[in-house]
Amino acid sequence: MSATYQCAYCGEGNEALVDPSGGDEQTYTEDCAVCCRPNVLHISISSEGSVTLTAELEG
Numbered sequence: 072m073s074a075t076y077q078c079a080y081c082g083e084g085n086e087a088l089v090d091p092s093g094g095d096e097q098t099y100t101e102d103c104a105v106c107c108r109p110n111v112l113h114i115s116i117s118s119e120g121s122v123t124l125t126a127e128l129e130g
């Protein structure tokens with residue numbers, strides 16, 4: 072499944088792929104497609120299967 076987040080640096084929308092088999096709570100780093108800076112993504116998957124994705128600055 073995929074979810075969208077707003078880059079913590081430039082504010083542009085990005086799409087991230089989420090693997091539900093990785094667990095209900097996941098954190099990983101992905102580079103913004105627009106400014107190429109690393110965003111730390113916090114992913115939460117509810118019991119209904121909806122994904123909440125927030126991005127923050129790395130470090």
Ligand SMILES: [Zn+2]
Nearest residue numbers: 078081103106
């Ligand atoms: Zn960006």
